[in-house]
Structures are given as C-alpha cells and as structure tokens.
Amino acid sequence: MSHARALEQAPWLRSGPTARVLALLNGDGEEARVVGGAVRNALLQRPIGDIDLATTAVPKEVVRRAKAAGIKSVPTGIEHGTVTLVVDKHPFEVTTLREDTETYGRKAKVAFGRDWARDAERRDFTINGLSVDAKGVVHDYVGGLDDITARRVRFIGDPAQRIAEDYLRILRFFRMHAAYGAGDPDRAGCLACIAGRAGLAQLSAERVRMEMLKLVVADGAVVAVTAMADGGLLQMILGGVGYTGPFAGMIAAERELGIAPSAVRRLGALALVITEDARRVAAKLRLTNAEAKALEAMADHWWQLAGLDEAAARRWLYRLGETAYLDRLMLAWARMGDGNETAHWRELARLPQRWQAPKFPLKAADFIARGIAEGPALGHVLAQAEQAWLAAEFPLDGAALSAIADETVARFTHDHRL
Template identity: 40%
Template sequence: MVAADPVPSEGPSLRSLAEPIGQLSPQDWMQAEETRAVIAALSADGAPVRFVGGCVRDSVRNRPVHDIDIATPDPPERVLALLDDAGIRAIPTGLAHGTVTALIGDAHFEITTLRRDVATDGRHAQVAFTDDWVADAARRDFTINALSADPAGRIFDPFNGLADLGAGRVCFVGNPLRRIEEDTLRLLRFFRFHAFYGRGAACDPAALAACRQMAPRLADLSGERVAAELLRLLGADDPATILLVMQGVGVLAVILPEGEDITRLRQLAWLERRGLVRPDIRPDPLRRLAALLGPDPAAARAVAARLKLSGADRDRLVALAAPMVAMTPALEPAARRRALRHLGRDLVRDLVLLAWARHRIGLVHADPVDSSGWVALLDQAAAWEPVALPLRGRDLLALGVPAGPEVGIMLARLDQWWEDKDFRPTRDECLEAARRAVAGSL
C-alpha cells in the first residue's frame, strides 16, 4: 500500500465546489418519480446530496443516461436508515467503501458516502469517509468524471471537467502517473473513455506518457477486468483509432499481443455504422475482437482463456476465427443455404461481415455492384428459417428398420441426401427415398 495523493491545493484549475458554474438542461431521469423519491429520502435530515460522475457527464453531452450515481456526506449506515424510513429497498453493496444500492421497481441508484483515499496498492484502496466534496472529487480518475450536480441541476466542476469534455480531452485528475499507480485499471479506462469522449488520436500527452510507462503493470490485472474494459472499448464508434494509439505506447502488446488486424477492425466498424448495409446490424464487441485477431483459431482460444471469456463467447470467437465456410458473394445459392443450416443465421451474418471487411481492405472506393452482393448475403441470412428433414425415427421403424443405432445412421444418410437435393424433396418423396434405402437401393 502507498499513501494516496492529498487533495490538490487551490489554484487556477481548482474552483470551490461551493460555487456552481453551470446548469444542466431539464433531464427526464432527474425528474423521474423514482429519482425524486430517492433524493427526498437521502435529504430528509438536511444533508446535501448530488448526482456524480457519468450521469452528469452524459447529460452535459446530451447522451443517454443509464446509471445514476449519487453522493452524500452521510455514512452508509445512515443512508440505509433513511432509505428504510422512506420505504425504499436498499442493498448494502459495499459498506466498507460506503456504497449502498437503492431499488425502486426496475430503477436502481448507487449511493456512495463521500470519501478520500488513505492508501492504495494498484488494485484496491483504503478509504476514509469525509464531508469534503473536493476530496471526494479529487479521488476520481478523470476530470470529466469529477463533475457533480445538485438536484436543482446546478453543476459543480472543480477540475475543469466541462472544458475538457467540450474539447474532447480525457485528462486525469492530478498526476496521471500517480492516478494509475493507485489503480492500474485506470490505464485501460483512459483509452476506453478517449474512444467515447475524445477526438481522434490526439490524447493528453501527460496521460499518454504515464500509460507508456505503466503499461507493463497491466499484466498483473485479472483477465476478467481486462476483458470488461477491452470489450467496452470495442463498442465505441471508432475503436481502431484508439487501438492504434494503444499499440504505439505498448499497451496492446501486453493485453492483446494477438490483436494485429486493426485495419480489418476499422473496416468492420465502418460496415456496422453504415446505415445502408442493414438497419439491424449493430456494433458487436466480440465480433470486433474476432476481426482484430484475424483468422487464427489458436489465437482465439488463447485470448478467450486469458480474458476468462464465458464458454459461449469462447466458442463464438473460435468459430469466427476458423470459419467452416468462406463467405463470399460468389458462393452458390445451395452452398449458402447449407451454410445457414449448419451454422445458423447469426454466425453466417458475422462471417459475412468479417469477410466483407477483409475484402474492403485496399479498395479505393466501395463498388456499389460489389456491395450489393455482400448485402444480398446479409439479407439471405436475416430471412433464413431453419429447416429439418421431414422424417422422424418412427417413420423408419414403420418401414421395418430395427430399433437401435441403425435408425440414427439411416436418418443421417437420408438427411445428407435431402440436403444434397437442396432441401426440395417433400415428405412423400423422402418416404420413398427411405423405402429405397431400406431396400438397399439408395
């Protein structure tokens, strides 16, 4: 453990949090009945409460707010009592760190007591509760996350977060190197936040230098923590640009040395964002990870193991890295239908997008005729309905096939015959084929 940085001294970049500097426009989430009920409960004893972090940041940027975080000087035990008095269900999510979760219907609110770091070890912090809003803001990672707003919508900004947000800058609060030493995951969060809130590849120089220096420590993080940040980063509109920066400062070599195909990722992201492809195509972090890895099933297995992906995600990643069928507009219609039957519409869709992204590399411009062939593949995948041989085991038993393994073997032969006929034979035609098979003439 190392001692945490003290609160920065007053200076031109630090304002008193007692003085709001802006006003949020009316926000639906702030006016929601559930939000107002929680605020009323927490302020029942006169304590000031504020919205903090992402909900304020995203409201300023007119982005959807998904999580509502609230800060209060009251200790967690008092928070639990206030919520209980108001009849609001509360969960002691992390009392040692001052966190309580309030639940009203489907809405949930994370409520945290103001705190300051006493000591850190790169993963966890020892905290002390406080009533100092500046100290609480100073322990946050980025200036854009140190914003807060009171229930009236007045914005408090001690570290010029509004200016950074407007300029597309992601800057650490205080010394970047010290912030990363406190929690190594902040290094990955820096790049993830830049992917969503920054502009292009122009990162804060001080932050970038700290990330370069601290990159080797990423090897100490758990696979789950790395995976969570990496997959969220891959959900950005343009993840390729910031991944190139990560590659340049040695970060990608530590967390994803197999991720070399950034060009294909860029093309895939373009296809996913392009509304003319298909309206149902959306950014997919795991598909983008597959694009980044390239057609290498061994690499996909290694990455899935290192990042501790679920079994389903591992299998999907490997299937995308080792396609059973090379998807291309030149593929014959019958071969397309066979691929759809065996792989399913979702996997075929993903393989088409990955193959199309690879095809686009090096093209000066998109050929409308060429594009139409790829779109037709996606359309066919979206419209596909699973098909099954119109025979069952009981049909073969009725024809005299003895019960046992022979039934399954013959069904498999008939299924292959039916597929070779492009699924056209009717049930009656399949029954006739079964009779021939029983007689040994199929």
C-alpha cells in the same frame, strides 16, 4: 475553486426518485449531489443509466435518515462509505465524500471528508469528476466541463499516479475515449498508459473482459483500439496479434447491414484467424462458455464463405444455423471484403431474412424400408442422403425425395459389395 454551470432540461433532478433522495440527504448541515456518469451523460444529452450520489453525511446518518423516511437502505459497501437506497424500485448508491490518506494500488486508504474538491480530485477522469446539486448547478473542480465541450478524455492530476492506483484505468481510458472522445486520445494519458502497461498483468481476467466487451462496441472503438495496438497494449490483453483492419471492416459491415454492434463478433474480427486463436482469447479473457463457443464457431474455416453463390450460401446457412452463419460470414467479409463487392456480401448476409432452411425430410424409416439395417450403416446412409439433398437444392416433393433415397441406397449397397 468551483466553476458552475446550470444543467438544463433535467426534470429527473426536480421530481421523482432522484429528487426525493436529494431532499432526504440535504439540510441540517449536510449536502448531497449527483456525481459521475449521470452528470456526464446529462451534459452530453445521452441516456442516463445508474444515478450515483455523494454526500457530506457519514453512512450512519444516511441510514438514519432513510429509516426515518421509510426508505430501504442496503449497506452495500458501508466500510467504504457506500449505502444503497431504494426508492420506488430505483437503487441509488450514496457514498460519503472521501479523500485518500495513503495510496498503494487499488487498496488506497481513505477517510471520510467534507471537501467536494478533494473528493473530485481522487476520481479517474475529468469528465467523471463533475457533480450537480439539487438546483441543477454543475460543479467542476477538475476542468471536466471544458473537456466535455472538447470531447476530450483526460486523467485527473498526474496520469501515472491515477493508473498506479488501479491499472484497469488503462483500459477505461481507451474505453471512455471510444465512448465520449473525439480525435486522437489525449497524448499525456496515452503515454502514461503505455508506460504503465506492465500493470495490466495484475488485473483479473474478468475485469479485463468486462472493459474490452464494452470498449469494442463504443462508437469510437476503431480509433481507441488502433491507439492500443500502436502502444503495444493489445498483444498483452489478447495474448496475440490484434488485427485492426478487420476490426474496422467488421464495424463497417455492421453499419452497412444496419444491425446492432456485437461485442463478440467485433472481438472475433480483432483477434481471430484460426480456431486456436479463439481458444487462446477465450482463456485469456475468461469468456463465458457461450462467448467462447461463438468465437470458435466463427473462426472455423471462415475463408470458405468468401465468394459464395446463392446455392452454396444456402447450404452453409442450413449447416450452421442463422447466428453462426452470420458471424462466420461477417468475419470473412471483414477480413476479405472488397469495396467493390459490398453489394454481394450484403446479399449473402441478408440471406436468413429472405430464406429459411427447411428440415431434412427423409427419416431413418425411409431407409430401413429400403433394406438398410439399424446401426452405423443407417447413420452413414442418412448422412449421404442429406448431402445429396443439399446438392439438389433442398427438394421437398415426394418423387425427388424417393429418387434421392433410392440412389443413396443403391450407391451404398454397390460400394459395400466391392
């Protein structure tokens, strides 16, 4: 039986593109509703992203009605009952009600139906099993309204069966809890995820990567990730140890600085100690080249950034650049930070906001004019001069620069005469 509650303050249902699609699909014996994440987020008063609809109408009827109304339709998954309608540049996935007739992993055999309850029961979590009609009435066949009120993420029906249908639901369970749950994850769901964890090996690295990068930036990521570590899931996902303490430390550091969460930075805090860890995680999750490079740069001798004074921090910022400097410093902060030193770490992290590293002002011509021939020797002298310039704290006046150039050439010449 359906339990209903009015969805308050939902102008997007009453007017605009969503209302137009609902009006198109309703009537003449058919009904359409908004389903899934849009309903969940509206009830939680969170931003609404994509708006998906379900309908009793079969795909051919959806396409026919769209054509008659001059609305573009795209058969994005028509064999599975999904047609995308584009209204005022807004895409809407419209899927015919379905029910499973056979289930074997992700390849469940489905048939089109007209039963809203059966369609809801084949979804993953109760908070995703809600639908709202054009009048703003929310229909709940699976207990999703109570779970939204309690901020509880539960599988619909038997958790083990839901997981066996798609093992990615293990990661989605923890990600959804991190985003929408409160307190500890649902015990029955957690135990089912642990029991089914071997199924994670069947998932593509790309799907796991997508879920993990979303999970680590969710508001409740610490609780979810800790539960995953306790259940033996993190080691399977990362191919190594998961460090929940530094992970929590990274989140605390981000909040201390008031900066937006970084998925790659948080992943680094969770998985990295040395550069080999970065390579392993990048391969395991099939990270993009940019993500892999960022992790490796973060892991490279991060401990050397602990306890820096201002002068040393400026030298590191000059060498690494702003992004790599902040990533590596924050990994050091997350792994070694002491609560009594928060102010010092904060000042080091904010260095790029108050100081911009100048460019090394000496050029090859300055040393050629002092008798250094072009070739390997010139490159060596330039590198030595740059180190001397850094040690002198970035002087820019001509006299200081001439002195550095002269001293570097003299030292090089002396060393090569010995």
